[in-house]
Amino acid sequence: METKPLTLIHMFRREVRFVVPLFQRPYVWAREENWEPLWQDVMAAWHLHGQAEAEAPHFLGAIVLDLVKGQTDTTEVRQVIDGQQRLTTLQLLLAAVRDVASELALPERNIKSLQRLTVNDDEMSSDPDDTFKVWPTNADRGAFRNALSAGSAAALASQYPQERPTIVQAYLYFAGTVRDWLLQFDPADREGAFDQLVSVLNHGLQVVVIDLGSRDNPQVIFESLNARGTPLRASDLVRNHLFHEAERQGLPVQDLYDRHWARFDDGYWREDVRQGRLVRPRLDAFLGHFLTMELVQEVPAHQLFLTFRRYVRDSGLPLTDLMARFGTFGDVYSTLDTGAGLAPSEQVFLRRLAALDTTVIMPVLLLVFGRDNAATRRDVLQVLESYLLRRMICRLTTKNYNRLMLDLLRQLRPGQQSADDVVLKFLAGQTVDSNYWPSDEDVRYAVGVLPLYKQLTRGRVRIVLDLANRQLQTASTEQIIHDLDRLTIEHLLPQAWEQHWPLAATGTASRAEESARRHGLLHTLGNLTLTTQRLNQSVSNGPWVAKRKEILERSALNINRTLPEEWDDRAIQTRGASLASVLCDALPRPAATVGAAEHREETEEVDDDPAVAPEIRSVAGRPGRRNVAKHILAVLQAHPVGVVLTVSQIANAASPEYPDADVSPGAVSQRLRAGNVSGVEATTNSAGSLAATLRRH
Known part of the structure; x- marks a missing residue:
């Protein structure tokens, strides 16, 4: 590869097109994070113009380009591997300065200078879009064309009276900012200020251009630059990988994009959604659920792209089939997320699921809604709702749901039995306390x-x-x-x-x-x-x-x-x-479910005195396969008298009753609130939370 620093005049003055591949993400730069800092950089260079400190141009970052092979036109074409956001923004800035200068009747020579940085003059080209120095990805081309061609902020704004694409917003920001800045000067000084601004834009800003050689792999370099610690999302890397692979295989890239990916460039998929403590774009959230469904394994958020790349390599599916499958289940996820077109009972289930705030069930729902008919889906949802809501009402732990849903996926994946029968038998067969289906x-x-x-x-x-x-x-x-x-x-x-x-x-x-x-x-x-x-x-x-x-x-x-x-x-x-x-x-529960009550090995005596308040009556009669009271006592006896343990500490400790430390915190809380665990005194810790200690004799 070849690396060289270029000022904007050397970058854009020649007849050149920087083409952003259709599989890269849309334009996402924003005002506070990107546009304002860029304008501040321009102003810093403007203030230093002509001084000794300004002899070196102001550095704006790096651009990675790959030569497009087999060119026959007179205009040089480079594919943008990295830096499309920066290139697009620079063109919007240059066009905005050009148009404001024309509006304010500033010197024509400087306006023409800016025009040469934004427009090619290739008389041999038959495509009018070849005039643009930068040509963004498919989703942004219409807005970019309008912004570069409108001629003024007022004309562009009139084309978008309501919702405005981000590219349009960027142009309008720069146009308004440049206009306000120029109007602060007296008319006699304005021309000089503008001359200096044009000089800065031509010579005072610099990017480092990395041109790849014939042996360089653009996809590997793209991933190396963007997979760690950059604003690119996992789904952006996935898209780039898919379409780069499609190009490598000689597949119809544009057709694949239109049929299987164009839907994901909608703003809906880029909206941030919360999943527990994580906040990430909706498309990344779907990507995680899709991979969990396909691979039947947990996929950490920071490994989404690497996992997807392995999935593409190992799935055995032709790339066209894999992309079609991804698009199909994307539609299923969107339906589950919005409820659009679903039966009323399905919509009610999804609202209740949202209140439960558990997303680990989504891979199961994706598989069922993507594969089974309406009657089967209805029965599956009824079973899942009974299981989840009964456990919620009984205050049973959710900490094992991840593993439970993976086990359920393994049962469902073969598709040899009806999904409703599989789900019912699987959940009805759970006898471990952490997975138990509560009884009436x-x-x-x-x-x-x-x-x-x-x-x-x-x-x-x-x-x-x-x-x-x-x-x-x-x-x-x-x-x-x-x-x-x-x-x-x-x-x-x-x-x-x-x-x-x-x-x-x-x-x-x-x-x-x-x-x-x-x-x-x-x-x-x-x-x-x-x-x-x-x-x-x-x-x-x-x-x-x-x-x-x-x-x-x-x-x-x-x-x-x-x-x-x-x-x-x-x-x-x-x-x-x-x-x-x-x-x-x-919330019907099958009678065949093996309940813990049928397996109760030992319970303590229950105080049935009606004068005792329900909250302090013994809960030993609550169905439970193992004795929670004995567990609490055993855990505390492993510590000196006076040591205070929280409910969480007691629940997460092992004992002869619960050697796998899988007791429900809710069961521990119930026992302690009942106040009848022999030798144990319920108390609070320093944070005011329920806790316990050994009773002093």
């Missing part, structure tokens, strides 16, 4: 005892209550679909209950015990409902008669139709049990 007994316990309002996000509480509401829909009740985000979660027994909600007088329990019982019920599902708007605080905390009247007057939800005339602790428990049954019906 589990759900009733969680709904009746756990403070789900505190333990779940508001969005997840809404989808549970909405699920119950939809399940209560009958043929004789009108169907009203609410935007869940607009519904408010309301405590029927208010959190500030002391003034209008006296405790029941009993002779068997102390006031402290009755208060503990009530606080234990306060945040359970039986005491929660949905309303279309937040109730007035005075009504919300006031007597039940007024509160019930207000809810019934403004609500058409099924879960509010049967609110009783009296609301007390027993009513909360009754409603909780009713909602639990409704949820179990809405």
